Amino acid sequence: MSSKAVRLLVIFSVYLMVNGNNPKSQRTLLPNGIFLVLEVTGQQAQFTLPCLDSTAEMKGILVENIVWMVNGADTRIRGNTFIVYLEESFGGGNYTCYSEERALLNHTLVLLQQVGSKRADLNCTAQNYDGGFHCYWKYPKQSLWTVALVKAERPTALDLDTGGNGTTCRETCPQPEETQLLRVSVCVYSENFILEEYSNVGFYVREIVKPDKVKIEKVNATMAEWSYPESWSSPHSYFPLVSQVVVRKNCKKCGNCTGRLNTTVLNDNVFQFEIKKTKILCVRIRDPLYASQWSDWSRHRSVPMQRSKRWS
Ligand SMILES: *[C@@H]1O[C@H](CO)[C@@H](O)[C@H](O)[C@H]1NC(C)=O
Ligand SMILES: *[C@@H]1O[C@H](CO)[C@@H](O)[C@H](O)[C@H]1NC(C)=O
Ligand SMILES: *[C@@H]1O[C@H](CO)[C@@H](O)[C@H](O)[C@H]1NC(C)=O
Ligand SMILES: *[C@@H]1O[C@H](CO)[C@@H](O)[C@H](O)[C@H]1NC(C)=O
Ligand SMILES: *[C@@H]1O[C@H](CO)[C@@H](O)[C@H](O)[C@H]1NC(C)=O
Ligand SMILES: *[C@@H]1O[C@H](CO)[C@@H](O)[C@H](O)[C@H]1NC(C)=O
Numbered sequence: 001m002s003s004k005a006v007r008l009l010v011i012f013s014v015y016l017m018v019n020g021n022n023p024k025s026q027r028t029l030l031p032n033g034i035f036l037v038l039e040v041t042g043q044q045a046q047f048t049l050p051c052l053d054s055t056a057e058m059k060g061i062l063v064e065n066i067v068w069m070v071n072g073a074d075t076r077i078r079g080n081t082f083i084v085y086l087e088e089s090f091g092g093g094n095y096t097c098y099s100e101e102r103a104l105l106n107h108t109l110v111l112l113q114q115v116g117s118k119r120a121d122l123n124c125t126a127q128n129y130d131g132g133f134h135c136y137w138k139y140p141k142q143s144l145w146t147v148a149l150v151k152a153e154r155p156t157a158l159d160l161d162t163g164g165n166g167t168t169c170r171e172t173c174p175q176p177e178e179t180q181l182l183r184v185s186v187c188v189y190s191e192n193f194i195l196e197e198y199s200n201v202g203f204y205v206r207e208i209v210k211p212d213k214v215k216i217e218k219v220n221a222t223m224a225e226w227s228y229p230e231s232w233s234s235p236h237s238y239f240p241l242v243s244q245v246v247v248r249k250n251c252k253k254c255g256n257c258t259g260r261l262n263t264t265v266l267n268d269n270v271f272q273f274e275i276k277k278t279k280i281l282c283v284r285i286r287d288p289l290y291a292s293q294w295s296d297w298s299r300h301r302s303v304p305m306q307r308s309k310r311w312s
């Protein structure tokens with residue numbers, strides 16, 4: 001074989017290695033390429049990671065002396081490329097390359113995403129019709145997770161505050177009369193550099209409204225009352241709420257209470273309900289005009305504490 005043919009074969013094999021079956025695909029999370037996501041099946045595979053992209057950037061750098069570190073630990077690998085071996089959940093990490101003089105040249109966080117692990121179960125709710133919203137997710141298993149990226153597009157990007165297991169839009173959020181679907185996606189990675197991605201199919205903020213739960217207060221022996229949550233849109237005459245009430249002798253969790261439902265209507269911003277001998281009062285609210293989601297239940301126990309317990 002001529003040397004040209006050999007070179008072509010080598011190029012073709014490298015092409016196959018990257019674009020063959022495993023890893024299934026590669027993509028960067030951000031334009032600057034710091035997060036590189038490899039879609040993997042768990043089977044053995046390899047991936048060639050470059051340090052510097054173009055020869056222009058290699059000016060003055062002796063390529064054969066480029067040093068590689070993985071997660072801060074030195075490796076014996078020298079040169080412009082690092083072959084990353086992937087197997088099961090291993091191979092992800094922070095790959096850094098340095099010049100001979102130990103100047104950082106590039107760093108790439110290689111994240112592994114299991115094929116078919118994308119989930120469309122990101123939950124988003126809005127407390128009112130003002131345009132702000134909150135999305136939250138459940139981290140899988142036990143691990144420390146880091147948020148790599150949160151994206152909200154409609155199709156222009158929105159600014160979000162992200163922390164813990166949620167992300168919130170507070171300013172420059174969509175208007176209630178928005179006509180464009182909003183798509184939110186979240187990428188988080190574990191200590192083992194496994195990527196999990198949550199997203200939703202797209203929504204309008206007015207469709208995900210779920211009022212905050214109410215605070216039930218006792219007026220006197222026979223009357224309980226609650227008012228609109230502070231977070232609800234005003235004026236209340238324009239954004240009315242209805243309450244749903246369940247009264248029961250006993251019930252540990254309101255969501256599991258089956259009893260007679262009584263939907264009461266607004267009365268001067270305050271709902272009042274006669275409790276009589278009622279023991280447990282469960283209340284939730286919603287906007288009846290747009291048929292918003294119901295708020296979470298609020299529970300109130302109206303029997304006086306038993307004498308024996310008062311002193312215990
Ligand atoms: C650093 O590595 C990434 C991922 O391999 C690559 O996309 C990027 O171009 C590299 N940066 C430079 C300056 O070569
Ligand atoms: C990866 O290592 C480089 C060099 O130490 C560091 O600058 C970068 O913040 C690290 N990335 C992550 C995600 O830890
Ligand atoms: C999201 O909402 C669905 C349907 O209401 C629920 O089954 C699921 O548990 C929720 N997810 C989280 C993380 O709370
Ligand atoms: C996760 O989200 C739930 C529901 O919004 C919240 O109650 C909980 O405190 C959050 N946990 C963390 C660690 O942020
Ligand atoms: C309890 O308060 C309600 C509303 O303020 C009032 O109508 C009712 O008479 C009061 N009942 C008692 C026993 O004080
Ligand atoms: C709901 O109530 C039923 C019957 O009262 C009970 O068997 C069940 O354990 C309850 N579930 C929860 C989650 O409380």
Ligand SMILES: *[C@@H]1O[C@H](CO)[C@@H](O)[C@H](O)[C@H]1NC(C)=O
Nearest residue numbers: 260261262263264272273274
């Ligand atoms: C619902 O509750 C209100 C307020 O206590 C009461 O006036 C009404 O009669 C109740 N309706 C039903 C169907 O129980």
